[in-house]
Amino acid sequence: MVAARLAASALEALTYRLWWWTRGARLPYPGFLLGLVALSLVDRFALSLTALAERTPAFAPWLAWLTGPRVLEGGWHAVEPGLASVFGSLGLLTLARVTMTAWLQATALGLRLAGPLVLTGTVWLATRVALWWALDLSRGMSPIG
Amino acid sequence: MRPGEESARTRGLLGWAAWALVLVALAALGWRWHQERGQVWEPPGLGPPLVLLRGPPADSSRGTRLVAVNPDCRSCRQSLARTVARAAGADRVGALIVDTPSRPGSAVLAGLRGSSVWWDAEGVWRRRWGHRIYGEVLCFDSKGRYVRTLPPR
Numbered sequence: 556m557v558a559a560r561l562a563a564s565a566l567e568a569l570t571y572r573l574w575w576w577t578r579g580a581r582l583p584y585p586g587f588l589l590g591l592v593a594l595s596l597v598d599r600f601a602l603s604l605t606a607l608a609e610r611t612p613a614f615a616p617w618l619a620w621l622t623g624p625r626v627l628e629g630g631w632h633a634v635e636p637g638l639a640s641v642f643g644s645l646g647l648l649t650l651a652r653v654t655m656t657a658w659l660q661a662t663a664l665g666l667r668l669a670g671p672l673v674l675t676g677t678v679w680l681a682t683r684v685a686l687w688w689a690l691d692l693s694r695g696m697s698p699i700g
Numbered sequence: 701m702r703p704g705e706e707s708a709r710t711r712g713l714l715g716w717a718a719w720a721l722v723l724v725a726l727a728a729l730g731w732r733w734h735q736e737r738g739q740v741w742e743p744p745g746l747g748p749p750l751v752l753l754r755g756p757p758a759d760s761s762r763g764t765r766l767v768a769v770n771p772d773c774r775s776c777r778q779s780l781a782r783t784v785a786r787a788a789g790a791d792r793v794g795a796l797i798v799d800t801p802s803r804p805g806s807a808v809l810a811g812l813r814g815s816s817v818w819w820d821a822e823g824v825w826r827r828r829w830g831h832r833i834y835g836e837v838l839c840f841d842s843k844g845r846y847v848r849t850l851p852p853r
Contacts, residue, residue, distance in 0.1 A: 578711075682718055695833075697831045698851045
């Protein structure tokens, strides 16, 4: 699990580094990767809050702002399963994670936040849409838990 | 053209080519997803073309739960065992052997828990019903009519 997370962070860092390389800017890989690994703690925290909401459903409506609607019973689960699974984690913590990732790039490259923020948001959205489609294709009519 | 400009131009071209590849891959995935969404699948059914290999075909007093099992998949055999344990007599629980072109032998049947074992000889589970996840539980009522599918237990 830790190895998979590290590999995902390494791939994510490489994607941004390549993007900025093609734009003529040099994003320092080790420092940026370290930043991404540290930011993955935000994901870990979101998972812990999700587990807390499952154990204590009374907290779920409040925690949903942070963790995304996946912790809510009822209405959210009526949404298409693939869509719910992939976008169910869209909460304030995810937005913070995306913003911090953009901020790391902006700081390292001496840029304003807007450009890296658009890039990071687009990458996040594109990967989620790709995951949604891939999940739907792999499950067919089978339900997911 | 100076070397620095040439290098920047090459980088730019490489970048556009890489992102174009990503976009093409995403578009292909989206196209395949869109195609699949338009597909009309048959609802699962208990009976032919499924082949009953063990146990009674139906029980008018109880519903039936069939766990989709590939004999080579250990986790779906465990899912079957858990479903049998949880049913506790409420529904009959059996196995539906899927993605297995040749008729399963007695050794395979002996390794499967549950009161009945059906064999999807024609691959309808995947090709006509559109299902793909091993270990899922197909629920039928006491008359053998399809009710719903539950995710793997």
